[in-house]
Amino acid sequence: MSPARPRQPARISHWLMKSEPDAFSIDDLRRKGQEAWDGVRNYQARNFMRDGMRPGDKVFFYHSNCAEPGIVGIAEVATDAYPDPSQFDPKSAYFDAASSRANPRWMLVEVKFVKKLKRTLSLKELQAQPALAGMALVRKGNRLSVMPVEKAEWDYILNLEKHSA
DNA sequence: GCCAACGTTGGC
DNA sequence: GCCAACGTTGGC
Numbered sequence: 001m002s003p004a005r006p007r008q009p010a011r012i013s014h015w016l017m018k019s020e021p022d023a024f025s026i027d028d029l030r031r032k033g034q035e036a037w038d039g040v041r042n043y044q045a046r047n048f049m050r051d052g053m054r055p056g057d058k059v060f061f062y063h064s065n066c067a068e069p070g071i072v073g074i075a076e077v078a079t080d081a082y083p084d085p086s087q088f089d090p091k092s093a094y095f096d097a098a099s100s101r102a103n104p105r106w107m108l109v110e111v112k113f114v115k116k117l118k119r120t121l122s123l124k125e126l127q128a129q130p131a132l133a134g135m136a137l138v139r140k141g142n143r144l145s146v147m148p149v150e151k152a153e154w155d156y157i158l159n160l161e162k163h164s165a
Numbered sequence: 166g167c168c169a170a171c172g173t174t175g176g177c
Numbered sequence: 178g179c180c181a182a183c184g185t186t187g188g189c
Contacts, residue, residue, distance in 0.1 A: 018174095018175090020175090041173095042184075043184090044184095064174080064175060064176085065174075065175050065176080066175095069175075069176070069177095123176080140176090140181085140182075141174095141175095141176095141181070141182040141183065142174095142175090142182090142183090143173080143174045143175070143182075143183055143184080145174085
């Protein structure tokens with residue numbers, strides 16, 4: 001008899017990335033088409049980009065630190081991770097003197113615009129969904145700017161768009 | 166390795 | 178603008 005083939009756990013392929021719309025909004029991404037997601041200076045977020053993301057993965061684009069925080073659009077991972085150039089630029093706000101080109105500390109991926117949602121799926125609305133209670137996003141004090149999203153959560157959230165808030 | 170001080174995030 | 182929550186730094 002043949003042993004059961006060991007199953008790979010399903011690779012995470014859905015994500016959520018936060019951006020402050022005053023700095024870079026979903027409309028900015030639509031205008032530019034594709035953008036390097038620079039400035040991430042958190043190890044957990046970096047690891048998700050470096051180790052988890054692959055081109056073609058889907059991304060919820062989230063507006064943070066604004067009047068109505070929430071998911072506003074969909075993007076797609078366009079590249080594998082590579083060193084974030086801003087860490088080497090002394091004039092950049094994201095400059096990191098402790099990093100070197102030989103041993104770069106911070107990575108980024110590029111993301112491309114897919115679509116803008118018909119309406120903002122506000123944090124408030126997401127927090128009201130019992131089905132989403134397990135998401136890091138809706139937990140108090142969560143500051144992670146790049147995080148995985150389960151496929152079931154992704155589908156559930158997309159379905160919310162069809163309904164009125 | 167502990168933990169207080171500090172800086173940042175991000176909702177409100 | 179406030180401030181709670183969190184991550185990082187650095188003295189010890």
